Amino acid sequence: MKKLTIAAVLALTFALTGCTAEKPIESFYIGTGAHQCYAAVGDSLMTATTTSVRVFDAKGEAVLDKSCDFKYPAMSENADNAVVYDIGGRQVMYLDGSAFNAKNNIISANLSQSGHLALCTEEAGYKGSVTVYNDDKTEVYKWFSADNWVVKAAVSPDGGRLAVLVSGENGSIVKLFELDSIDEQGSFEADEAVFDDICWLGDKVCCIASDRLRFCSGTGDAEGEYSFDGNFLDAYAVCGDNIVLELRVHSYGGAGTLVSVDSSAKLVGTAEPGAEIECFDYAGGKLLCLTQDKLLCYDDSLKLELEAEQTGAQTALLRANDAVLISGTEVKTTNIK
Secondary structure, eight states, X not given: OOOOOHHHHXXXXXXXXXXXXXXXXXXXXXXXXXTOEEEEETTEEEEEOSSEEEEEOTTSOEEEEEEOOOSSEEEEEOSSOEEEEEBTSOEEEXXXXXXXXXXXXXXXXXXXXXXXXEEEEOOTTSSOEEEEEOTTSOEEEEEEOSSSEEEEEEEOTTSSEEEEEEEETTEEEEEEEETTOSSEEEEEOOTTOOOXXXXXXXXXXXXXXXXXXXXXXXXXXXXXXXXXXTOEEEEEEEETTXXXXXXXXXXXXXXXXXXXXXXXXXXXXXXOOSSOEEEEEEETTEEEEEESSEEEEEOTTOOXXXXXXXXXXSEEEEOSSOEEEEETTEEEEEOOO
């Protein structure tokens, strides 16, 4: 009898394994419902409706399926985690299924790069409050607003500072704190401007208005601005140390221009998608843009890396090793490398 050598056995084993290896999933199905929202983290896809929260793995299998009773679900994510929270309700649920109920109705929430969750809620006798939870979901800070309505809050990437956006009589104000002190470190406001949102870019706070970006330090000192020059802001995303904006000539839509701005208020890159962007998502140094008939992928400097045709997708998100295109209940995966 002829004997097989060890090398031959290994070769046969590899051949048989290759014949039976599972092919990457090309599509799978998810539930649908009112006010559905999504987040992609790692290889996971998290979805939420008013009645359920589900998490799907890279194979499209549901690894979490929990019933809930949300009024208006919304999501916030970082590179490692995601949370769904109920605007006007009290429930907060993380990617792993752990959850807690806020003491009062939720206004907004933000999950920082450091893993801190800044939760803005209504508060009896005040105009709102901000509670900060660390990555262990332990409460580490709370601030009450007596004079101005709380809108949004965000913890710095290093996990040490808190910026709170409040609405005052003469426009927006950004309040700034250190998480190891109850004392306000400073505040920032500009010419009765109204800020729609705030985010941290490194150690600076970016204040997003309808006509420009304004930047301030962690103590409230003005650090420059970037004007939209009469263009209209449609969408934006924090992309590493920069913020990417889609600016349009017309308020009602049409093809816009992508611009990348750093924390010094300097333009660092532009791109012309050539069509109206339906949505975009950033992860792992890539910016994924969805148009009505195309999928575009850019690097950090807005250099185009991939352009592919697509039809029917309503949402596109980046995962660790692919992108997911969502249309109703169907999710299709596509390679972007």
